[in-house]
Amino acid sequence: QSALTQPRSVSGSPGQSVTLSCTGTSSDVGAYEYVSWYQQHPGKAPKFIIYDVTKRPSGVPARFSGSKSGNTASLTISGLQAEDEADYYCFSYAGTYTYVFGTGTKVTVL
């Protein structure tokens, strides 16, 4: 199972919006509504921030939103804040208890 493709880095100024893409195939992202996103700060465990493509777990700020079109899922951070600077990974179910992570995107707040 090949890793999902994410841009290596994305940057934005405080208050701006940034969108991270996650491109898979018709066997993973395109086949299931089971895409999730994780935020990871340096030296920390990942944090679960989006599931079922668009849903936010309790406690995750509303500025994080998810979407999907075809084989590409996206995470948008609206109103970028300094604490949003982190690595972000998408994760998709690929059928028969098979899973795949994205390559990861580093978000920099300028």
Place this chain on the structure above:
Amino acid sequence: QVRLEQSGAEVKRPGASVRVSCKAFGYVFTSYYIHWVRQAPGQGLEWLGLIHPSGDKMKTKYAQEFQGRVTLTRDTSTSTVYMDLSSLRSEDTAVYYCARGLFEFSYVYLHSWGQGTLVTVSS
């Protein structure tokens, strides 16, 4: 409050095996899948496998790349899941994480994470 507590750092020789434990607190242990994920230094996340602590062997699955080298087991008396990785090589040097599923019997998300265990493979 859900919490996963992992065992401490390990240093192993190439060819050896390692066991990492993940002890669960704050929920019904036998109702939630546990996934294992690793992250090599400076690299991304990699999914290793999952286990359902009910003990149903049909609900223990491994990433194809690790078939035959990784084994997941559980001890319901201590609410602990174990990850054994054998035939270690330098490329297995990584932080290993356990993570619990989001809903009971749901196997598609990684909701609560352990703190991570660094495994270093070096001669």
